[in-house]
Amino acid sequence: MSLSNIFIVILICCSSLIHNVVCTDYGTALTKSLLFFEAQRSGRLPSNQRADWRGDSALKDGQDVGVDLVGGYYDAGDNLKLGFPMAFTITMLSWSTIEFKNKLEEKNELENALSAIKWGTDYLMKAHQQPNTLYGEIGDPDSDHQCWERPEDMDTPRTSYKIDEQHPGSDLAAETAAALAAASIAFRSVDKNYASSMLLHAIQLFDFANNYQGIYHNSITPAAKTYSSSGYKQHMASSCLSRLKKYLDYLGGAGDTGGARTMFNWDDKYVGAQILVAK
Numbered sequence: 001m002s003l004s005n006i007f008i009v010i011l012i013c014c015s016s017l018i019h020n021v022v023c024t025d026y027g028t029a030l031t032k033s034l035l036f037f038e039a040q041r042s043g044r045l046p047s048n049q050r051a052d053w054r055g056d057s058a059l060k061d062g063q064d065v066g067v068d069l070v071g072g073y074y075d076a077g078d079n080l081k082l083g084f085p086m087a088f089t090i091t092m093l094s095w096s097t098i099e100f101k102n103k104l105e106e107k108n109e110l111e112n113a114l115s116a117i118k119w120g121t122d123y124l125m126k127a128h129q130q131p132n133t134l135y136g137e138i139g140d141p142d143s144d145h146q147c148w149e150r151p152e153d154m155d156t157p158r159t160s161y162k163i164d165e166q167h168p169g170s171d172l173a174a175e176t177a178a179a180l181a182a183a184s185i186a187f188r189s190v191d192k193n194y195a196s197s198m199l200l201h202a203i204q205l206f207d208f209a210n211n212y213q214g215i216y217h218n219s220i221t222p223a224a225k226t227y228s229s230s231g232y233k234q235h236m237a238s239s240c241l242s243r244l245k246k247y248l249d250y251l252g253g254a255g256d257t258g259g260a261r262t263m264f265n266w267d268d269k270y271v272g273a274q275i276l277v278a279k
Helices: 003-018 025-039 083-099 101-106 110-126 143-147 170-187 192-211 221-225 234-242 245-254 270-278
Strands: 132-139 160-163
Touching: 025 101, 025 110, 083 101, 083 110, 083 132, 083 170, 101 110, 110 170, 132 170, 170 192, 192 234, 234 270
Parallel strands: none
Antiparallel strands: 132 160
């Protein structure tokens, strides 16, 4: 199961708890869903790591470009770090935490949910060290998928791929903006300085997405083999930013919200945008 799918389990668990569904397994499922993210961690693991069978891994990520890109999450059963689905995952984790904060607190899982978000946002901000540059993938799908092994043991190339002004990726930049904007709301009452830092990155990334338009897998070509994009999806980012009253002018960038849709996933976020605009 990939990162971009596991959030569905969290939403089901939280909504079931809110509607008083009589089933203790939902609380257990919520705990294990958040534990999944700890098992997917890349980088140097903290002392309070609950998935203690995992170890440090990929500690040289970014060395090929002289940037510290250690951390973040592996996508699924492979050892790739893919910014597009990872950003969507952080967006949804943050949204779940905002909407179901009280239920997470009741189950003593709020701290774990925030930790899961922060592990992702720390990495996303590392990947965005200049306003119009964002690293969106670590690892090569072909070589990685030919060698299935523990991340602690991997010896496949850890190539770093980015988007910039000459190689745009509006969809990737916008979804990363959405992730950081949503996370800033989730952290606003916990760590105002960290929330402000994320919001600054979010605004820069939204402007980058808007000013230099293009599909990210045309710039990061290996991504076409894993998570190709159907088009520019700034709508989710703009909608998340619109929930911060100080930045209501960003709502104007939401534009068309897609009409009737039949799905909501890492590639098609219109349903989420519609809900947030309605709020």
